[in-house]
Each structure stands twice: as C-alpha cells, then as structure tokens.
Amino acid sequence: MSHNKNLAASFKNAFRGLISVYSTQRNAKIHLGMTLIVIAVGFLLKISAIEWLAVLFAIGFVWASECFNTALEKLTDLVSPQYNDLAKISKDAAAAGVLIAAISAAAIGLIIFLPKIISLLFH
Numbered sequence: 001m002s003h004n005k006n007l008a009a010s011f012k013n014a015f016r017g018l019i020s021v022y023s024t025q026r027n028a029k030i031h032l033g034m035t036l037i038v039i040a041v042g043f044l045l046k047i048s049a050i051e052w053l054a055v056l057f058a059i060g061f062v063w064a065s066e067c068f069n070t071a072l073e074k075l076t077d078l079v080s081p082q083y084n085d086l087a088k089i090s091k092d093a094a095a096a097g098v099l100i101a102a103i104s105a106a107a108i109g110l111i112i113f114l115p116k117i118i119s120l121l122f123h
Contacts, residue, residue, distance in 0.1 A: 058105035
C-alpha cells in the first residue's frame with residue numbers, strides 16, 4: 001500500500017480517480033453532459049450568486065455520489081467476486097444514493113431555471 005508523500009501526489013491520485021470514474025461509468029458521461037448544459041444555461045440566464053451556489057452544490061453532490069458509488073462497487077467486486085445477496089444490497093444502496101443526488105439536483109435546477117425560462121417565453 002502506497003502513501004501519498006505530498007499534496008501534489010494526492011491531487012494527482014484524486015484526478016486519476018475522477019478520470020477512472022468518467023471512463024468506466026456510463027452515468028458519469030451523462031453527468032458531464034448535464035453539468036455542461038446546466039453551467040451554460042446558468043450563464044445564459046444570468047443566475048444570481050446564491051443560485052450559482054445551489055447549482056454548484058448540486059453538481060458537486062451528484063459527482064461525489066457517483067464517485068463514492070463507483071468506489072463502493074469496485075470494492076464490493078474485489079471482496080465478493082461471486083454473486084452475494086449482501087453485495088447486491090450494498091451496490092443497490094449506493095446506486096440509490098446517486099439517484100437521490102440526481103433527483104435533488106434536478107429539483108434544484110427546476111426551481112432555479114424554470115421560472116426564468118417561463119419568464120423569457122411568455123414576457
């Protein structure tokens with residue numbers, strides 16, 4: 001087991017982990033697409049600083065959840081390579097965490113963006 005000798009190595013490992021999540025998880029590609037769309041729409045609609053805080057927190061919450069889910073799935077596969085009911089429950093619960101994060105992020109997006117879009121369309 002290796003230990004990080006410095007801060008730069010810690011960041012390098014974290015970015016390597018993020019790249020691994022992106023390259024191995026289909027949903028991470030969806031998250032990236034949604035992240036880019038939401039950021040672009042945020043700029044187009046000129047959302048406020050407080051709205052940016054909510055949007056960025058929601059984006060981070062989804063990405064962190066996806067990273068934790070991937071880590072738990074890989075660890076579960078390592079310690080339980082054969083099918084196991086407890087391993088399935090563990091994986092399903094972690095996936096549920098990502099689902100909750102994504103639904104929460106979508107709700108935040110609707111609360112912030114929908115009134116602005118409606119206002120643009122009908123005024």
